[in-house]
Amino acid sequence: MGAVAIKGTPEGIAIILRGERADIALQELEAILNSSVSLLEGNRITLEVKVPAVGVDELAKVLGTLKSHGLSVEKIVSDAESVRKAAYALGLKSEKSRGVKPDFALVKRGPVRSGQKVSYEGSIVIIGDVNPGGEVIAGGDVMVWGSLKGIVFAGAPDDHSRRIYALRLEPSLIKIGPYIARPPEGAREGPLKPEVAFVQEGKIVVEELG
Template structure:
């Protein structure tokens, strides 16, 4: 009967992928990994280029100490560097953070001058953002009212985030690290058509009709029915 391999080494265009069995003991896994890395390293010479290594853990969870041990085994071999460790398992803290980032937070308020409303996920605001008021979300921002203040969507770097408003007359819009101050004609009139702001392919924030999101961001919201 053929013995099951706890470590499988596969070469790719980007480097090497180590697939680690998630059913065996950690001790057995570490021993086999060390043996196979030594065998692989013996085939390389000092002139060999640096090789990036991705480590696939499957459904195995490693403590920070175990993760560092695995990295050290790889780094101890000639020309190998750890590029990434990938696991299907996440900690409770990471799961809680992901839950927050994917929530739709609704609020029925008026954000007045000097006030800041900030959420980790998407923000659905039924109310106005007055001049001097600020709304911030790690996800998308939907304002069912007048947006006359500042809106910052995707504040942690989500460039696919959008800002939507029933009346889009902002003093400033930010999406991720992009910034757009509203043109003068926006400040001088009410625009009674729902509009959206998004980052286009040229890395600029564009304000357009809401309907364009059906094509640009088809999965923009988890609300039933979408837009």
């Protein structure tokens, strides 16, 4: 399990720092942001800190790293009083976690090739492409830091509150909970931008991020 997890929430995006050392979590966060920050841009960011002994200096470094990539944190979530005090000192809202079972993400580095299937009961992050014929099935959200051209299913089997994010969203089949959609035939015109798919008024809709 890595030191950084990213998941979609009804409010936007949650970045979760965990493990025993803040410096390791910060290094991993920097690597993820350098890989592709555009997938997170334009979203409301919540920072959930599960790393022990994080004070003002450590929290300021994390916030500075996010800010240098154009990301602004709306609030801090932590059960540690020291973290909440640090957030207050830095002028940020903070709160305790709500005791909900954590939605840890499965992270796969590299492409999902034709004939491959990646499935997990929580959220899935693919750092790479999902090629035609590849399949991703998640009980939570799906984030693809690359092109999504295969089959994707978020919120399996029936959670329609989940979302699908991709730098290039061109799936052959898309499903969120009980809702299913197919893209129109033919190549899309113009440059493709990071997008998110979600259910609205009983159907799957796609919007640009940012």
